[in-house]
Structures are given as structure tokens and as C-alpha cells.
Amino acid sequence: MLFVTVSCKQKFINSSHELLMPVETNVILNQLSSFDIGVWSYFVLEQSSENKRFCSFLKKDLGKHFNKVMCRPKINEHTEIAEDWLRDQFYYLRSPTLKQFKDRLVLETSKITMLMGSAGQEILKLGRLDPMNNKEFLWNKINNISSGGFQWSKGFLTISKDKKIIIPVQFSYRANLIDKTVNLLNHTNQFDAVLVGQHQDFYSNKNQVKEDLKLVTILSIFLSSFLIFALIKYKSLKALVFFIPVIVSSILAGALIVMLYGSIHGLTISFGIGIIGLGLDYGLHSCFGKKDAEIWKSNLLGLLTTLVVFIVFSFSSVPLIRQMMIFSSTGLVISFMTTYFFLRKNKIKIEVKSNAPTSSIHKKVFYIMISGLLCLPFLKLGLSPERFNYSNDKVKIAQGWFYKNKEKNSMFFKVYGRNEMKQAYKDIRAINSDIHNESIFSYIQTVEEQKKNLHSWELLRNNLKGLSQIETKLFKPFFKNLADSIEDKNYIDLSQPKKYLNHLTNNNHFISLWFTANKSEEREIKKNIDDVISLKETIVNFSKTLKNEIFFFTPITLVIIFLILLLRYRNLSKTLTCLIPFFFSISLYVISSFIFNLNISFMSLIGIFLVYGLSVDYGIFSVDGIYSNESNQKPGLKAALHLSWLTSIAGFLPLAFCEHNILKDLGIAISIGLVGIYYSTFYIIPSFCLKKGQE
Amino acid sequence: MNFIKVFLIFNVLLGAQVFAASSWPIKLNQFKKIKTLDASYIQLKKIKSLDITLKSKGRLLLKVPNYFEWHIFSTKKLKYVFKSNEIHFYEDDVKVKELLNGQIDSVLLNPIKTLRAWLRLDKEFIQKRYRINSLNSNQFKFTPNDKKDLFHSIIIRIGKKSPIKEIILNEKNGDSMSFVFSNTKINYEK
Numbered sequence: 001m002l003f004v005t006v007s008c009k010q011k012f013i014n015s016s017h018e019l020l021m022p023v024e025t026n027v028i029l030n031q032l033s034s035f036d037i038g039v040w041s042y043f044v045l046e047q048s049s050e051n052k053r054f055c056s057f058l059k060k061d062l063g064k065h066f067n068k069v070m071c072r073p074k075i076n077e078h079t080e081i082a083e084d085w086l087r088d089q090f091y092y093l094r095s096p097t098l099k100q101f102k103d104r105l106v107l108e109t110s111k112i113t114m115l116m117g118s119a120g121q122e123i124l125k126l127g128r129l130d131p132m133n134n135k136e137f138l139w140n141k142i143n144n145i146s147s148g149g150f151q152w153s154k155g156f157l158t159i160s161k162d163k164k165i166i167i168p169v170q171f172s173y174r175a176n177l178i179d180k181t182v183n184l185l186n187h188t189n190q191f192d193a194v195l196v197g198q199h200q201d202f203y204s205n206k207n208q209v210k211e212d213l214k215l216v217t218i219l220s221i222f223l224s225s226f227l228i229f230a231l232i233k234y235k236s237l238k239a240l241v242f243f244i245p246v247i248v249s250s251i252l253a254g255a256l257i258v259m260l261y262g263s264i265h266g267l268t269i270s271f272g273i274g275i276i277g278l279g280l281d282y283g284l285h286s287c288f289g290k291k292d293a294e295i296w297k298s299n300l301l302g303l304l305t306t307l308v309v310f311i312v313f314s315f316s317s318v319p320l321i322r323q324m325m326i327f328s329s330t331g332l333v334i335s336f337m338t339t340y341f342f343l344r345k346n347k348i349k350i351e352v353k354s355n356a357p358t359s360s361i362h363k364k365v366f367y368i369m370i371s372g373l374l375c376l377p378f379l380k381l382g383l384s385p386e387r388f389n390y391s392n393d394k395v396k397i398a399q400g401w402f403y404k405n406k407e408k409n410s411m412f413f414k415v416y417g418r419n420e421m422k423q424a425y426k427d428i429r430a431i432n433s434d435i436h437n438e439s440i441f442s443y444i445q446t447v448e449e450q451k452k453n454l455h456s457w458e459l460l461r462n463n464l465k466g467l468s469q470i471e472t473k474l475f476k477p478f479f480k481n482l483a484d485s486i487e488d489k490n491y492i493d494l495s496q497p498k499k500y501l502n503h504l505t506n507n508n509h510f511i512s513l514w515f516t517a518n519k520s521e522e523r524e525i526k527k528n529i530d531d532v533i534s535l536k537e538t539i540v541n542f543s544k545t546l547k548n549e550i551f552f553f554t555p556i557t558l559v560i561i562f563l564i565l566l567l568r569y570r571n572l573s574k575t576l577t578c579l580i581p582f583f584f585s586i587s588l589y590v591i592s593s594f595i596f597n598l599n600i601s602f603m604s605l606i607g608i609f610l611v612y613g614l615s616v617d618y619g620i621f622s623v624d625g626i627y628s629n630e631s632n633q634k635p636g637l638k639a640a641l642h643l644s645w646l647t648s649i650a651g652f653l654p655l656a657f658c659e660h661n662i663l664k665d666l667g668i669a670i671s672i673g674l675v676g677i678y679y680s681t682f683y684i685i686p687s688f689c690l691k692k693g694q695e
Numbered sequence: 696m697n698f699i700k701v702f703l704i705f706n707v708l709l710g711a712q713v714f715a716a717s718s719w720p721i722k723l724n725q726f727k728k729i730k731t732l733d734a735s736y737i738q739l740k741k742i743k744s745l746d747i748t749l750k751s752k753g754r755l756l757l758k759v760p761n762y763f764e765w766h767i768f769s770t771k772k773l774k775y776v777f778k779s780n781e782i783h784f785y786e787d788d789v790k791v792k793e794l795l796n797g798q799i800d801s802v803l804l805n806p807i808k809t810l811r812a813w814l815r816l817d818k819e820f821i822q823k824r825y826r827i828n829s830l831n832s833n834q835f836k837f838t839p840n841d842k843k844d845l846f847h848s849i850i851i852r853i854g855k856k857s858p859i860k861e862i863i864l865n866e867k868n869g870d871s872m873s874f875v876f877s878n879t880k881i882n883y884e885k
Contacts, residue, residue, distance in 0.1 A: 119803050
């Protein structure tokens with residue numbers, strides 16, 4: 001693993017979440033995060049005298065990292081957006097009556113008499129554009145969008161019962177630019193503040209994988225030393241030569257993946273190397289055995305049955321699984337062929353005692369396997385993508401608090417092309433106005449409406465007489481905008497960049513969002529808007545798709561493997577015996593998961609696939625060895641299988657000690673599976689196949 | 696000899712200036728600490744950049760420590776109520792908006808805090824921040840010690856029975872705001 005990690009340049013290794021989800025799910029999530037409104041992050045911090053300094057530090061010293069920082073809002077914070085909005089107000093709002101307008105002028109003039117200081121100047125600047133005080137609408141919108149259901153207090157968002165505060169921020173760069181986030185967090189570390197959101201997730205995950213790989217390296221070195229010590233003890237150091245095909249095949253398979261995908265995912269490396277390591281098993285099997293023809297027949301059968309699993313699962317909708325399967329099957333075939341053509345003549349003679357255990361206890365353990373398999377339907381799979389996410393304890397506490405207190409509503413959204421304004425308008429109108437929504441139509445209106453609105457202002461202007469000199473001077477910018485709008489008749493659509501629509505538009509699309517508070521609102525949205533997407537359902541659907549694939553593909557692979565084995569042995573008993581390591585290791589994992597309350601995540605399932613591939617090979621080697629006519633085959637076979645098993649456990653056990661769920665779940669599943677393989681290969685199968693005293 | 700005279704005069708003047716800056720005018724000492732104040736006003740607001748002067752009438756109501764009402768008699772009765780860090784807006788006695796604690800930066804409330812301090816002639820607040828000059832027996836000019844202060848200078852004229860008859864707040868950008876008070880009702884602390 002380390003070899004390939006080092007040999008591949010860092011730029012070819014991908015650790016993004018994108019490959020973990022089906023393409024359709026990724027498209028949806030990427031669509032959402034391509035709009036500013038979809039990418040809020042939050043700083044959570046304890047209330048203290050440092051809060052004001054932190055807010056100012058974010059805005060001034062770290063300002064380049066953010067588009068928006070929502071704390072201690074300044075009066076000029078959104079001036080540019082407001083000016084843009086007020087310039088276009090004549091298109092969006094119907095004019096008041098002449099009397100209302102005149103009254104309003106007097107009223108707003110009176111308000112201006114209160115203004116003092118530099119903040120007063122800022123208010124005056126906007127006030128001169130806005131005698132109808134329409135900017136209030138915009139302030140409310142901006143505050144509501146970012147508040148997440150929290151309340152403002154002393155310039156910060158908080159909840160009354162707690163002493164924590166929240167600062168919503170909108171980053172100026174994508175979350176995958178981790179170096180920038182590292183730089184940011186290095187600066188914010190001096191405060192008792194925790195970042196919650198996509199940028200934190202990307203940083204935490206990469207950081208923890210790095211830490212875990214350090215641990216894995218140390219443990220792997222220790223276990224490899226133990227392995228080499230065992231090889232020396234059994235005078236089998238020559239067996240190390242069989243690592244060469246594994247290394248060569250890993251590099252070639254890695255190169256193929258980089259050619260196909262542009263990069264290789266870190267998880268593919270973790271999974272694939274283990275599987276390619278099966279090639280080592282073929283080599284060891286060959287070098288410790290004597291009768292080449294029989295051994296390579298077993299190896300070929302092992303290869304075919306393993307390839308069945310990979311080929312079937314390469315039809316998965318999850319790109320990562322597809323990548324893993326292509327990497328593993330290519331690497332395994334190369335490893336197999338390299339060993340066969342170049343190393344099969346290398347032989348090691350070994351003398352080990354080979355008393356086969358035939359105790360009836362091992363037969364009884366077989367019944368545990370049956371009970372474990374019967375428990376399979378009751379297994380609870382936790383396939384939520386959250387399991388891919390790592391957070392340290394401090395972040396976990398902040399996240400827990402944040403999501404517990406954040407506004408609980410379901411979000412639906414739909415993305416439109418820029419020429420689909422009519423459809424978008426129809427969708428917005430189709431929904432009960434009680435359901436909160438955020439769309440471009442929260443700000444702008446159809447061209448027909450805009451025409452009517454502008455016309456009403458035109459009439460107002462034509463009838464406007466008797467304004468005082470002060471009012472004319474004071475609201476000169478307003479009257480100029482009005483005159484320009486009437487003259488230009490430049491009705492607003494998405495072809496013109498508007499600052500107040502930036503959060504809802506990207507290069508080619510715009511987005512509408514609905515926030516539902518209950519099931520009946522959810523039903524209404526789904527019923528009335530075609531192709532609307534629920535963020536919650538997108539995540540749930542991912543889990544469902546994965547479950548469906550597993551429950552569909554696993555029986556297919558089992559049937560094909562069963563048929564291949566039956567064709568080879570023409571004996572039902574031998575065929576079923578070959579599958580004992582698979583069934584036993586699965587049942588051991590099921591029982592362990594109930595006893596130790598293990599999380600069965602996406603990565604656990606990946607681990608089980610790997611065990612699947614390995615276990616059938618062990619079954620085949622074991623059955624072939626036991627029924628072999630050559631009695632002197634058996635000590636060599638036993639040594640080969642032991643050594644193979646040791647190399648596998650040395651590779652995967654360290655992962656079980658990692659902190660990151662992805663690596664830990666993978667390590668635990670494979671380690672338990674390997675224990676099952678070991679016990680079933682060396683104890684259960686012999687006790688079924690051999691009579692007492694028979695070797 | 697002439698040089699000595701000039702030197703002595705300079706010193707006397709300088710001494711007087713220092714004295715003036717650090718002492719509280721005796722005339723103002725006659726007023727006790729204000730507990731509540733209720734006064735009608737006529738206001739002139741000069742906006743230099745637009746070359747206009749806005750005139751308005753209204754009423755100010757102050758209650759120590761943190762309550763302040765600013766009424767403007769306009770086409771509608773406007774009322775702004777400042778309570779601690781909250782602002783409530785009324786039009787014709789109907790609340791149209793409220794900015795609760797912290798919805799706006801407390802810096803924005805500084806002008807109101809300053810005005811409140813001046814209306815009750817908060818000796819501690821004023822002495823700490825301003826140098827005081829007597830313009831005549833009833834008129835005093837206050838110049839901020841801090842260059843970042845909101846105002847360039849503040850001039851007050853005291854009344855016969857009330858601490859402030861008129862206040863002129865001169866801003867750094869040339870704008871100014873003046874209030875002339877009438878019908879002032881005051882409760883002093885006992």
C-alpha cells in the first residue's frame with residue numbers, strides 16, 4: 001500500500017467524496033453547492049469577551065477567505081446589494097398613490113433628521129434612494145437566509161437558553177481547496193471557535209486519514225517484521241520474491257485507473273492492494289506445493305471465482321465501487337499471470353507438522369454459522385454518507401449542538417436553465433404561499449408584471465407636483481433612478497448580473513428552494529412540482545440504491561460461483577465445502593456486529609466484498625489440498641495458506657485501529673472476516689472432510 | 696522685559712485653558728443628577744453636502760438609566776424607543792419594526808448614547824471625554840479629547856430652570872444638528 005502511495009504522485013491520489021456517490025447524486029449535490037445559497041458554514045463559539053475581536057478578525061484579517069461573515073452587521077455591510085436592488089425597485093414594486101408617496105417623503109425626511117455620525121451618512125446614502133423604505137424587505141431576507149433559525153443577540157446569532165454563539169460565513173473558495181482551510185484554521189485556533197460545515201469536513205477527513213496512515217505504517221512495519229521473522233524461522237525467506245508480482249500489478253493497475261479516471265481514490269488503493277495481494281496467495285500456494293498442474297488448476301479456479309465478484313459488482317452505480325473492482329480485477333489478473341509465467345518454478349521445501357483437526361467441536365461450530373446466517377435479515381445497515389465523515393471530539397460536540405438547535409425543516413430545490421424562467425415562475429405559483437421559499441421571484445417579477453409596475457411609477461411621476469426644494473434635493477438619486485428606468489425600460493431578466501440574485505444564480509442556471517415544516521407540505525411540493533429534489537431523500541436514496549445493489553448482486557455472484565465450482569468438482573458436497581469460509585466469515589461478522597454493536601457502513605460492506613473474494617479461494621485451496629492424491633502436498637499447502645493469511649492480516653489489522661470511520665470499518669470487517677476464514681479453513685473444513693486420524 | 700510679560704501672559708492663558716478643560720462649570724453644578732426628562736424641541740439638521748437644512752418638531756423623553764423616546768411630529772406621529780440595546784419603531788403608535796438586542800451593531804447606538812448623556816448632562820461622561828470652554832455665562836463649548844469622536848464640537852446653552860435650553864452638535868463632516876427645548880419637565884435624583 002505504502003509502495004503504491006509513494007510511487008503515485010500525490011496529484012494522482014483523490015480523496016474526494018464525489019466517487020462515493022452515484023453520478024446522479026453527485027450531480028444533485030454539486031448543483032446545490034454551485035449556488036452561494038447552498039454553501040453556508042458556521043463558526044460555533046462560547047460567548048466571551050473575545051467574540052467581538054473574533055468577528056472583527058474574521059472580517060478584517062481573514063476577509064479574503066469569505067464572501068460573507070454574518071456577525072455584528074454594519075450598516076454598510078450590504079450597501080452594494082441594496083443599491084442594486086433599489087435601482088431596480090420600479091420594475092418590481094407597484095407605485096403608491098400620490099398621497100401615500102408624498103406622505104412617505106415627509107416621513108422619511110423626518111427620519112433623516114435623526115441621523116448622526118458616519119453610520120448616519122451610510123443610512124442617508126441609502127435613504128436618498130429609498131423614500132418608500134423598500135430596503136427593509138432586503139434586510140429581512142438577508143438575515144433570514146443565514147440565520148438558520150437562531151436569534152440575533154448583541155450582534156451575534158445565538159439561542160436564548162445557551163451560551164454559544166454562531167457566526168454564519170460564506171467561503172470565497174470551494175471546500176476541496178484544503179490548504180486554504182488549513183491556513184484559516186491555523187489563524188482561528190487562537191480562539192475557542194469551531195468551524196462547522198463542508199470546509200471543516202474536507203479538512204478533518206484529510207487530516208485524520210493522514211494521521212491514520214502514520215499509525216498504519218508503524219503497525220504494518222511491526223507486523224511485517226513479525227512476518228519476516230516467521231519466514232526466517234521456517235527458512236522460507238525466498239517467498240519474499242512473490243511480493244514482486246503484487247507490486248508490479250499494483251503499479252500497472254494503478255496506472256490503468258489513472259488513465260481511465262484521471263486519478264485514483266485513496267480507498268481504491270486500500271481495498272485493491274489487499275485484493276491484488278491474493279496474487280501473493282497464488283504464488284505462495286505454488287511455491288510450497290509440488291504438483292504444479294493441480295496447484296495452478298486450483299489457482300485458476302480461485303482467480304475465476306474472485307473475478308466473478310469483481311465483474312458483477314463493477315456494474316454498481318457507485319463510481320468508487322466500480323473503480324475498486326476494475327483496479328482489483330486488473331491487478332489480480334496481472335499478478336496471477338506474472339507469477340505463473342515468471343515465478344512458478346520457484347519452490348520452497350518446508351517441513352511442518354500437519355495434523356488435521358477433526359474434533360467434533362469444530363463441526364458444532366458449523367451450527368453457529370447457520371445461526372449467524374439466519375440473523376442476516378435482522379442486520380441493520382448504516383449506509384448514511386455521514387459515516388464517511390470524520391470529526392474530532394471538539395468538532396463533534398460543536399456539530400452536535402449546532403444541528404440539534406438549527407431550524408428543523410426539509411429543503412427541496414429545483415435547478416433551472418436561464419431560459420426556463422416561465423416554468424420556474426409556474427412552480428413557485430403552484431405552491432401554497434405559507435411554505436417558505438427562496439427564489440429569484442422573491443426579488444424579481446415576470447416581464448408583464450414589471451411593465452405594469454413601471455407604468456404605475458410613470459403615472460406617479462407625471463402627476464408629481466409641488467415637491468419642496470428640500471425633497472427634490474434629498475431624494476435626487478431616487479428620482480434619477482426613476483427617470484432612467486422609465487426611459488430605458490430595461491426589464492430585468494437573468495441576462496443582467498444582479499448582486500441581489502447572486503446567491504441564487506450561477507453561470508448558466510438558477511435555483512428555487514422550498515423549506516417545508518411538515519409532511520403535508522412535503523407532499524404538496526412533490527405533488528405540484530415535477531422533478532423537484534429533496535436533499536434528505538437524495539441521501540436516503542443513496543443508501544437505498546446501495547442496499548438494493550448488494551441484495552441484487554450478492555445472490556448473482558453466489559449462483560455463478562456455485563455453478564463454476566460445481567462444474568469443476570461435479571460434486572455438490574465439495575462445491576458447498578468451498579463456500580464454507582465465505583459463509584462462516586460472514587456469519588462471524590454478523591454475530592460480532594450484534595455482540596459488539598458494530599456499525600455496518602458502506603466501508604464494512606466493501607470489506608465484506610474483499611473477504612468474499614479471499615474466502616472462496618481459501619475454500620478451493622483447502623478442498624483441493626484435502627482431496628489431493630499427493631499426501632506430501634499437504635504440509636506445503638498448510639504453510640502456504642498460513643503465510644497467505646498472515647500477510648493478509650498484517651495488511652488489514654492495522655486499519656482496525658484507525659480513528660477514521662472509513663478505515664476503521666474496513667479494517668474491522670476484514671479482520672473479523674479473516675479470523676472466520678482462518679478457523680473455517682484450518683478447522684471446520686478438515687473436520688468435515690477428514691475422518692479422525694486421517695491426514 | 697517684554698518677553699517676560701508675554702511669557703507670563705501666555706502662562707496665565709495656558710493655565711486658564713487647562714483649568715477650563717478639567718473643571719466642571721460652576722453654573723452647571725447647580726443642577727442635580729437628572730432622573731427623568733421630558734421636553735419638546737424644535738430641531739434643525741444641516742446637511743452640508745446637500746446644502747439643505749431640515750426642520751422638525753418633536754419631543755424627547757428620557758428615563759435613567761436606559762430608556763429614551765424620540766418623537767417626531769411628522770405627517771405621521773413617529774416614535775423611536777431605545778431600551779438598552781433595542782430599538783422599537785412606531786408609526787401612529789403602531790409598532791412597525793423592532794431591532795432586538797444585538798440585531799444591529801451596538802456601535803450604531805453610540806450617537807444616541809452620546810445624546811442621552813448630553814441631555815442629562817452626565818458629568819462623568821462629559822468630563823472624561825471633552826475639554827470644556829465657557830463661551831459666555833450660559834453657553835459652553837465642549838471639544839472631544841479623542842480625534843475619533845463622533846463630533847467636532849458640542850455647544851450647549853443652559854436655561855434658567857433647566858440644564859439645557861439648546862444644544863448644537865457639530866459633526867466633523869460639517870453637518871450639524873441643533874435642538875431648542877421648551878416645556879421641559881425634569882425629575883432630579885434625590
